[in-house]
Amino acid sequence: xxxxxxxxxxxxxxxxxxxxxxxxxxxxxxxxxxxxxxxxxxxxxxxxxxxxxxxxxxxxxxxxxxxxxxxxxxxxxxxxxxxxxxxxxxxxxxxxxxxxxxxxxxxxxxxxxxxxxxxxxxxxxxxxxxxxxxxxxxxxxxxxxxxxxxxxxxxxxxxxxxxxxxxxxxxxxxxxxxxxxxxxxxxxxxxxxxxxxxxxxxxxxxxxxxxxxxxxxxxxxxxxxxxxxxxxxxxxxxxxxxxxxxxxxxxxxxxxxxxxxxxxxxxxxxxxxxxxxxxxxxxxxxxxxxxxxxxxxxxxxxxxxxxxxxxxxxxxxxxxxxxxxxxxxxxxxxxxxxxxxxxxxxxxxxxxxxxxxxxxxxxxxxxxxxxxxxxxxxxxxxxxxxxxxxxxxxxxxxxxxxxxxxx
Numbered sequence: 001x002x003x004x005x006x007x008x009x010x011x012x013x014x015x016x017x018x019x020x021x022x023x024x025x026x027x028x029x030x031x032x033x034x035x036x037x038x039x040x041x042x043x044x045x046x047x048x049x050x051x052x053x054x055x056x057x058x059x060x061x062x063x064x065x066x067x068x069x070x071x072x073x074x075x076x077x078x079x080x081x082x083x084x085x086x087x088x089x090x091x092x093x094x095x096x097x098x099x100x101x102x103x104x105x106x107x108x109x110x111x112x113x114x115x116x117x118x119x120x121x122x123x124x125x126x127x128x129x130x131x132x133x134x135x136x137x138x139x140x141x142x143x144x145x146x147x148x149x150x151x152x153x154x155x156x157x158x159x160x161x162x163x164x165x166x167x168x169x170x171x172x173x174x175x176x177x178x179x180x181x182x183x184x185x186x187x188x189x190x191x192x193x194x195x196x197x198x199x200x201x202x203x204x205x206x207x208x209x210x211x212x213x214x215x216x217x218x219x220x221x222x223x224x225x226x227x228x229x230x231x232x233x234x235x236x237x238x239x240x241x242x243x244x245x246x247x248x249x250x251x252x253x254x255x256x257x258x259x260x261x262x263x264x265x266x267x268x269x270x271x272x273x274x275x276x277x278x279x280x281x282x283x284x285x286x287x288x289x290x291x292x293x294x295x296x297x298x299x300x301x302x303x304x305x306x307x308x309x310x311x312x313x314x315x316x317x318x319x320x321x322x323x324x325x326x327x328x329x330x331x332x333x334x335x336x337x338x339x340x341x342x343x344x345x346x347x348x349x350x351x352x353x354x355x356x357x358x359x360x361x362x363x364x365x366x367x368x369x370x371x372x373x374x375x376x377x378x379x380x381x382x383x384x385x386x387x388x389x390x391x392x393x394x395x396x397x398x399x400x401x402x403x404x405x406x407x
Contacts, residue, residue: 002027003061007218009273010266012054014192016216017202022187025214029062033187034179036121036172036194037105038070039097040077040086043240044104046252046268049302050221051191052108053268058189059109064116066185067105069098071122073172078197079155079165094122104239107302117183121175133174140207141170141200149196169200176201177208192217221267239302244350245327246303250311251399253295261290269297315398326392326400332407339380342369349403351395361395368394 004023007013016022025031035055037048044052055065074094077086089097102118109116146152146169147161155161176198179185186205188198198215205213237252238244244252256264262280265271271279271293279290292312299308314326329349343358346367352358359377361367367374369381370391381403385391389405 003058003063006057006061007054010057011263012050012057012218012267014217014219015195017199017214018212021212022214022216025187026058026061026063031063031187032066032117032183032185033058033063033189034066034068034119034176034183034185035189036068036070036073036175037101038074038077039094039101040074040089042097042100043238043243044101045239046237047191047221049108049239049298050267051189051218052105054189054218056108059116064114065109066117066119066179066183067109068175068179069101069118069120071095071098071120072125073121073168073175074098075122075126076164076168076171078168078194079151079161098122100240107239119179119183121171121178124178125171125174137170137174137177137204137208140204141173146196146200151193151196169197172197173200173204176213177204180205180209180211180213186212187214187216189216189218191220193220241303241307246299246307247311247314247327248350249302250295250299250308250315253298254291254315255398256291256294258287261287261294264298265290265294269294269301271297326402328402328404330404330406333383333386333405336381336383336386336405339382342374342379342381343377345381345403346393346395349393349401351393351399351401366396 002023003026004013004016035051037044037051055067059065071094074089074097075091077088079086098120105118111118143166146166147156149169152161152166152169155165172194176185176188188201190198195215195217198217202213202215205211236244237249241249253264253268262276265276265280266273269276279293282290292315295315296308296312299311303311343352343355343362346352346358347355352361358367362374362377362379365373365375369385370387371394381391383405386403386405391403393401393403395401
């Protein structure tokens, strides 16, 4: 089966250029393609996981992924915040984040024996001579065309688009040109929000080098409210076990809406589509069992089978009415010498995405500490609350989190 058919069947494909040519190109193994990741945090999240799954399927079909880490483009960042500019990271932060991304990428992509390539675009973007660059390549970009792109148009009509942000598309397009020249790469893939940037690169290669290039995008992983799954809205599900524990990661997928089961099974697991169809067609208790399989499979991919098994056992224990195996955070006693606001504590351990959400939970009676319901939004946790050096927080019916004093 052609990889395009696999990606379409599993619900990845959103858009592509020159479809007939691209299908023919990918019919034979060995095509080099690239997928880029800007290091805007010190961990990837499940929005990135979707891209890695698509890239992994392409690799399984014999193609060679180039994982491009944005040591250069990350210095600007894609202008996808309509009302604000992305916060600027210093070079040390960017380089540290890149090192973390590289470690995490190796969980999903096989880099052995040249089966994949890892590259940092800072190697060329940080050393460009600006006057020479603009003189050579600036003539190939239409500002009118750039401003017609959805994200630029929204930003331009909202808080305003500055020249610094306008450079991002030019830099990403130049990445594609650089990789076409140095790596014989003529296909860029990415999330559907990258379509305008990908097209800019396709057109730059055609104009500057008179060569054909191709682009392909994947449907984004969306929240139940339809917004892009990422980190900017709070409550991100990280791929780093120190930021989102394997248990919390498992529980996220165990508790997804019924309507999302098919999409998640198809795109975030390697289960055969026959099994995906069977599991997602279930209802009632059987559908809950399907969600458990989904949670186990995704946790296994990200954290390994041992952690997935531990999370499964802990989840079953919690479902049975206990808290054994719940995630735990260690904190020094000094943090509670002056009572810590309970809302701040819940936010720090990622039990809530925002303080307003915490207030809502407390008002609705959805939170307890050591079995006692918290009813005051101004409640604070003091050292005296730690019987035997720990407290257990319960959110809703199934989410537990233990705080242990240490140090």
